[in-house]
Structures are given as C-alpha cells and as structure tokens.
Amino acid sequence: MNKPDLVEPRNFNIVSEIEKYAKDESKVAIIFEDDAGEETKVTYADLIRKSNRMGNLFKQHGLKKGDTLLIKMERSIETYEVYIAALKLGVSLIPASEMLRTKDLQYRITHGEVDAVLSIASGADEFEGVNEYDDLTKFIIGGQKDGWVDVDKDVQNQSDELEIVDTDRDDVAFLPYTSGTTGNPKAVVHTHGWGYAHMQMAPKHWLNIHEDDIVWATAAPGWQKWVWSPFLSTMTSGATAFVYNGRFDGTKYLELLQDYQINVLCCTPTEYRIMAKLQNLDHFDLSHLHDAVSAGEPLNQEVVEKFQNTFNITVRDGYGQTESTLLIGLLKDVPGRPGSMGKAIPGSDVLIVDDEGQPVEPGIVGNIAVPVDLPALFKGYFKDPERTQERVAGDYFLTGDRAKVDEDGYFWFEGRADDIIISSGYTIGPFEVEDSLTKHPAVKETAVVASPHELRGNIVKAFVILQDSYEESDELVRELQNFVKYDVAPYKYPRAIEFVEELPKTNSGKIRRVELREAEIEKYNHEHE
Structure with missing residues (x-):
C-alpha cells in the first residue's frame, strides 16, 4: 500500500476540498432525518450557497481571519454550514458539546481567547454566567434571545457568494479541548494543513469511503470525532453524509441503516454492543453496508463476531487521538487478528x-x-x-x-x-470529576477511575471518603451524581460511587488510581468468568 503524500500546498484552505463538489448541482451532500422521521436533503451546491450566506453574516458582525468562534450545536445541516462558513473566512473553531455547562464554557472562552459564540437556542442560557458575556458577539440558531444575532432571520438577507480567504497551511482551523488526568482541559492546535493530512489517511485507508457512498458517522458536534468523520472524511470525499438527530435506539439505528441503504458506518463501541444484543438482529438487511468501523475504545470480539456472522461485515477498530488523526486500525484488505489493534495507517509512521x-x-x-x-x-x-x-x-x-x-x-x-477514562466514546479526565465532587460538603476526599462495563466499555466510578458528619446512603449517591451532572456535564457524572475509609497513596501522598483501576478490572473479570 503506497504511503500518501501528507504535505499540502503552502496556501491551502480545507473548504476548497469540499467546494469542488458543488459544481454538480444534483450531487447530494447531506440526508438529514429528525426525531419525528422528517427527512431533508441538501446538495453540495446548496450547502455551499447556504454556507456563504452564513459566512457573510459572520463578516457583517465583524468576524475575520484570525478570530475564534466557539460553536455549541446539535446534529444538523446548519452545523455543516457554520463550519464551512467559518473556515472559509479563516476563523478558528472551538467545538463545544451541547452538554457543556457554564463552568466549561467559561474556561474555553477565556483560555481560547474567543471572539464570538454560536449556539443552538436550547443551549444559549448556559453562556449567561460567563464573564465575557457582554463583550462577545453572540449568534443563536433556532430561537431568539436579547443581545444575540438571530441567524435564522438575518442569514436570509445575505449574499450566497463568498470568496475563500487566503489561508496558509499553518493557519489554525480547529481548537478542540481534550481532558487531561490533571489540571484543566488542553486546547489542541490543528491547522488547515492537519486537515489535509487527515483527508489523505482516515477516509481512504480506514473508512474506505467512495465518492458515491452514503456515510453515517454518528459522532455529535462538539467533539473532534465529528470533525474527523461526519465532516472532513465524508465531505472531502464527495460522499453523502447521513445525519440522524434523534435518541439512540438499537432497533431504530438498524432500521435507518437498512432503509437509507447506508454504505459506510462509523459509530462507538457502545452503539455496536447495544445493537448486537438485539434478538431480531437477523431481521435487518444491511447488504449495502460495505464498511463498518469503530473508534474510541477497543471493541469486544464477541460483538465483532456477531456482526460478521449476521451481516457478513467485519467491524474494524481504529485508534487515534484528538492530537492526531487515525494512527492504527484494522485496514480493509489486511487480515485481522483477534485482540489486535491492527496495523499502522499508511502515512502515520x-x-x-x-x-x-x-x-x-x-x-x-x-x-x-x-x-x-x-x-x-x-x-x-x-x-x-x-x-x-x-x-x-x-x-x-x-x-x-x-x-x-x-x-x-x-x-x-x-x-x-x-488515567484518562473513555466511556461510551467520551473522553473524561478524572480530575474534572474529582474537582466537582470535592466541592460538595459531604466529600472529604475522592478518587475517580474507569470501571469496566459490559455496554459502555467503562463507566466513571468514584471512591469517596465522607466528612464525619455524613453517612453513606443511596440518597446521598444520587445527590452526588446529580451534583456532578449540573456542575460539570451530564456525561461526566460517576455512574458508580463507593464509599471508603481510605484511598491507596504513594509515599509522597499521591493517590494511586492505578491500584483502584486494576481492582475494578479484577472484580469485573471475576464476575464475568
């Protein structure tokens, strides 16, 4: 397999690799279905025209090359428009999950030196508590709010023509935040050049996307995985992105795969595990699916075998990080070895x-x-x-x-x-959860680790030493869980809490999370023998 050339031209903008497909007025870019089953289609030509209107709206309100825009959006066609518009202007993007609370938004806005924010209406209230609130340019989609630009109304008056700003391959395109084991989340600097390198690797050598494919990558905006697969890998391949903005349900997922004749699927191990447990798996026709991949954490071999035996499709694992692109994976034409991560993606070195x-x-x-x-x-x-x-x-x-x-x-x-925790595809730093728990008056000390879980891969588990005036109870467990949900984010809360008298520590007083983690693994293995 030939090694790809990852070095792009000096002057390069990611959007140029998407816009070239707009020459064909009939080429479908996105098929969208909402929770009510309503379907919308948009062509590449229309997507670029709508993105241009969005970009001109941004320009009208002062956004320019070198500025930074924080985006809090759901799975939608508008999300693609926002990303394309900002990148065409040379504006850096900070993805923010819908689930982030004011505390997380505050850190990103201050640390990331954010100039403007854009939010779906249901998530806009979380911005009210940030220190820079009155100084930010604020855009809202799907509603109105005092002091915010009503995108749905104002974008209609904009021109649908917009030139790509002259950007260098070293200009910053994305600034995603990733959790660490200690301290605040880290902001990862990705340039337009990084985007080019990613395009030469993941979509061609792992996802195996062809131009006329319908690709369903289930990652939500707000995560770098959305930039990886639903956005860059699919759009720069000229394929059709399928987008479903509805509640996860294994049966519904299989119906969508069947009804829309999806060709490439990229979803989390948790989603595969839940689908694999359905009793009527063999009732679905997935014959159009030629590639299925999984990332975020290792996928159970029994799930791989279930899909292989039922649909004659091998779900292939991939390994990468926010800091990189895909590095290792089970490649399409390379024989797999049970338990192996696969081989190096060409170009990853x-x-x-x-x-x-x-x-x-x-x-x-x-x-x-x-x-x-x-x-x-x-x-x-x-x-x-x-x-x-x-x-x-x-x-x-x-x-x-x-x-x-x-x-x-x-x-x-x-x-x-x-000690990073990966649960249902989410990356969670134990420090963030520990920091939240210790704010609660009941908690004297705590340590947070990954605990193996059959469906989620891992869950967040907290070991808690209580203050002397408190007693352990199921009610207190729920109280602590809800406290973290609202203080940090719902996906970060500890799904298991164990009250203990002491925590294992080194001679210098550092908590030995590894000891707690290994005990959880041993307990899980014993229970599943």
Missing part, C-alpha cells in the same frame, strides 16, 4: 518507543508514538508549551498509551499510561 524515545524491538511493550514533525499531528497545546513538551521524548510524540508490535506489524494494546 506510528511505532513503539521506550520512555527515552528510542524505538524498541517487536514484542517489547512501550509507548505508542509518532514523529513530532508528522503532518497529521497537532502543532501543540494552545498557550501551554510545558504540557506539550511533557509528551515529547527524543524525536517522538508519546500518545500516552502503551502497546507492543509483533513481527508482522500488528499492534497489541496494553493499557493507558495515564
């Missing part, structure tokens, strides 16, 4: 190194790493050179995960080098 950054021999466990000058790697953590340098050893960037590679080039995952 991924390998295993020791803690000093020296490559190790096959079979030796070390750090998953890539060269620091890899085009598909981020340019560093925004305003945080120290944290960037912490991840570098020699000439390599360390992903924070450990694995080994065999003589045939297959990678075998060994575990996380840090």
Whole structure:
C-alpha cells in the first residue's frame, strides 16, 4: 500500500476540498432525518450557497481571519454550514458539546481567547454566567434571545457568494479541548494543513469511503470525532453524509441503516454492543453496508463476531487521538487478528518507543508514538508549551498509551499510561470529576477511575471518603451524581460511587488510581468468568 503524500500546498484552505463538489448541482451532500422521521436533503451546491450566506453574516458582525468562534450545536445541516462558513473566512473553531455547562464554557472562552459564540437556542442560557458575556458577539440558531444575532432571520438577507480567504497551511482551523488526568482541559492546535493530512489517511485507508457512498458517522458536534468523520472524511470525499438527530435506539439505528441503504458506518463501541444484543438482529438487511468501523475504545470480539456472522461485515477498530488523526486500525484488505489493534495507517509512521524515545524491538511493550514533525499531528497545546513538551521524548510524540508490535506489524494494546477514562466514546479526565465532587460538603476526599462495563466499555466510578458528619446512603449517591451532572456535564457524572475509609497513596501522598483501576478490572473479570 503506497504511503500518501501528507504535505499540502503552502496556501491551502480545507473548504476548497469540499467546494469542488458543488459544481454538480444534483450531487447530494447531506440526508438529514429528525426525531419525528422528517427527512431533508441538501446538495453540495446548496450547502455551499447556504454556507456563504452564513459566512457573510459572520463578516457583517465583524468576524475575520484570525478570530475564534466557539460553536455549541446539535446534529444538523446548519452545523455543516457554520463550519464551512467559518473556515472559509479563516476563523478558528472551538467545538463545544451541547452538554457543556457554564463552568466549561467559561474556561474555553477565556483560555481560547474567543471572539464570538454560536449556539443552538436550547443551549444559549448556559453562556449567561460567563464573564465575557457582554463583550462577545453572540449568534443563536433556532430561537431568539436579547443581545444575540438571530441567524435564522438575518442569514436570509445575505449574499450566497463568498470568496475563500487566503489561508496558509499553518493557519489554525480547529481548537478542540481534550481532558487531561490533571489540571484543566488542553486546547489542541490543528491547522488547515492537519486537515489535509487527515483527508489523505482516515477516509481512504480506514473508512474506505467512495465518492458515491452514503456515510453515517454518528459522532455529535462538539467533539473532534465529528470533525474527523461526519465532516472532513465524508465531505472531502464527495460522499453523502447521513445525519440522524434523534435518541439512540438499537432497533431504530438498524432500521435507518437498512432503509437509507447506508454504505459506510462509523459509530462507538457502545452503539455496536447495544445493537448486537438485539434478538431480531437477523431481521435487518444491511447488504449495502460495505464498511463498518469503530473508534474510541477497543471493541469486544464477541460483538465483532456477531456482526460478521449476521451481516457478513467485519467491524474494524481504529485508534487515534484528538492530537492526531487515525494512527492504527484494522485496514480493509489486511487480515485481522483477534485482540489486535491492527496495523499502522499508511502515512502515520506510528511505532513503539521506550520512555527515552528510542524505538524498541517487536514484542517489547512501550509507548505508542509518532514523529513530532508528522503532518497529521497537532502543532501543540494552545498557550501551554510545558504540557506539550511533557509528551515529547527524543524525536517522538508519546500518545500516552502503551502497546507492543509483533513481527508482522500488528499492534497489541496494553493499557493507558495515564488515567484518562473513555466511556461510551467520551473522553473524561478524572480530575474534572474529582474537582466537582470535592466541592460538595459531604466529600472529604475522592478518587475517580474507569470501571469496566459490559455496554459502555467503562463507566466513571468514584471512591469517596465522607466528612464525619455524613453517612453513606443511596440518597446521598444520587445527590452526588446529580451534583456532578449540573456542575460539570451530564456525561461526566460517576455512574458508580463507593464509599471508603481510605484511598491507596504513594509515599509522597499521591493517590494511586492505578491500584483502584486494576481492582475494578479484577472484580469485573471475576464476575464475568
């Protein structure tokens, strides 16, 4: 398999790779279905025209190259328009999940030096408490709010023509935030050049997207995975993006796959697990599906076998990070090996190194790493050179995960080098949950770890030492869970809480989360023997 050329022209804008498909007036860009079953289709030509109107609205309100726009949107056609419009103007984008509360928004707005925010109406109230509220330019979609630009109304008066601003491959395109084991979330700097490198790797060598395919990638906006698959991989391939903005239900997902004759599916291990457990799985016709992939955490082998036996389709795992693009995966025409992560994606140059950054021999466990000058790697953590340098050893960037590679080039995952929790595809830093819990008057001390779960891969579990004046109870568990939900975000709350008398610590007083995590794994394995 030939190694792709990841270095783009010096002057490059991501949107140019999408806009070229607008020459065909009939080419469908997006098929959208809402929770009520209403369907909407939009062509590439119409998508670009609508995006141009959006861009001109942004320009009217002062947004220009080098500015930063924070976006809080749901799965919708408008989300694609907003991204295309901002990128055409050279405006950097900060994706923000619908579930983020004021505290998380405040940090991103201040740290990210945000100039404007755009939100769906149902999420706009969370911005009211931020310090910069009156100084921000604020756009709202799907409603009205005092002090906010009504996009639905004002965009109609804009021109549908807009030139792409002259951007350099090193200009910042995206600034997604990713959780760390300690401290605040880190802002990952991705340029237009990174986008180009991603286009040469993931859609061609892992997703296996063809131009006339219908692609359903279920990731929600607000996460870098949405930028990866529903947006860049699909749109720059000239394929049709299928978008469903409804509640997850295994049966509904299978009906949509069947009825819309989806060709490529990308969803989380949790979604695959729930579908695989349905009794009537073989009632559905997925014969149009030629590729199905999973990312975020390893997928259970029994789920892979279930889809293989029922639909004759191999669900292929992929491994990457917010800081990079896809690095390792079970490639389309490469025989899989049960339990293996797969092989290096062409162009990733991924390998295993020791803690000093020296490559190790096959079979030796070390750090998953890539060269620091890899085009598909981020340019560093925004305003945080120290944290960037912490991840570098020699000439390599360390992903924070450990694995080994065999003589045939297959990678075998060994575990996380840090304490990041991946639950149902969400990346959660234990520090954020611990910090929230310790604000509650009942909590004296806490440690948060990943606990294995049959459907979610892992759940967030908190070990809590109570203040002397409090007693453990089911009511207190619910109170603590709701406290975190509303203080941080609903997807971060601890689904399990265990009250303990003490926590394992090192001689210097640091909590040994690894000890708690390993005990959870051992308990889970014992219960599932």
